[in-house]
Ligand SMILES: Nc1ncnc2c1ncn2[C@@H]1O[C@H](COP(=O)(O)OP(=O)(O)OP(=O)(O)O)[C@@H](O)[C@H]1O
């Protein structure tokens with residue numbers, strides 16, 4: 001039930017890629033006054049092109065407000081994109097542009113792309129039992145009997161490390177980590193192919209974070225899942241992601257394989273973010289780069305390179321000319337005029353080349 005034929009360019013999404021966005025953009029109108037007059041535009045996501053290969057984890061990082069969640073929500077079509085493409089590989093290998101599908105045509109994809117939310121407290125309805133919470137998507141999307149739903153929920157709870165006998169209890173009987181396991185079980189109920197995890201462990205105690213991250217990794221192995229893993233925590237992303245996309249004010253400013261990007265960043269913004277990652281060795285001293293100024297306002301983006309007011313390496317050209325995201329090294333992209341000349345500091349704990 002695809003409403004739009006893809007042109008040959010779109011059909012050229014690499015065969016190993018499950019999701020590819022091209023120039024994905026989401027602008028929100030800023031409205032004021034009694035009549036809701038539009039007085040500006042928030043460029044929350046501004047032309048992001050990224051690829052998520054099947055069976056891998058792509059990490060999306062950047063400071064608060066850079067557009068990570070908005071991008072994730074556009075992929076799920078929880079937000080209507082302003083423009084751009086969301087190319088998703090179907091099970092038969094063909095590619096659909098989710099950005100242009102009608103609500104009806106989107107339905108099968110809503111099963112295949114699911115989300116894990118940040119806050120395991122507010123994202124679970126306190127008046128529903130685990131059976132109802134985890135079983136709800138099964139009810140909506142499949143014609144299963146009550147007994148079959150119960151059986152499937154029991155299996156899902158077991159998969160995420162919870163005892164199936166808990167299914168008649170309510171969320172308030174559980175800890176944050178256990179609730180996040182429930183959220184994961186719910187996300188997995190319809191056997192999705194892509195999971196968008198938005199700050200999935202940020203609200204959890206440090207002590208349970210590793211357990212949830214390891215659970216996500218185990219589930220990925222078992223079911224060949226693909227993750228878009230959104231987090232402001234670069235330490236967590238280093239552990240989870242095969243590739244990383246760094247965002248700054250709605251744009252991707254650096255893309256690369258995790259180990260290489262952490263070892264040798266190509267964008268000054270990535271260098272600054274990495275300098276704040278705590279070193280596991282308490283005796284090691286790493287100098288943190290403290291960025292001046294605030295994160296740029298997406299309704300009033302600086303001219304030229306959006307990062308130039310905060311960048312220690314900025315030159316006159318940076319104020320005038322927008323740097324394009326381009327391949328600087330094989331498989332490494334950065335949006336910086338001087339990426340080749342700068343020798344930026346990364347985190348040397350991974351033995352990258
Ligand atoms: N529904 C909306 N209406 C208007 N502006 C919005 C809306 N949702 C997000 N924004 C704005 O878009 C920008 C990007 O927000 P977004 O939530 O995507 O950032 P984020 O990177 O996920 O931040 P955080 O790390 O805090 O979760 C922000 O300036 C935010 O205020």
Ligand code: SF4
Nearest residue numbers: 305308311318336337
């Ligand atoms: S283009 Fe200029 S301002 Fe932007 S990151 Fe590179 S050096 Fe800094």
Ligand SMILES: [Mg+2]
Nearest residue numbers: 068069070198
């Ligand atoms: Mg967010």
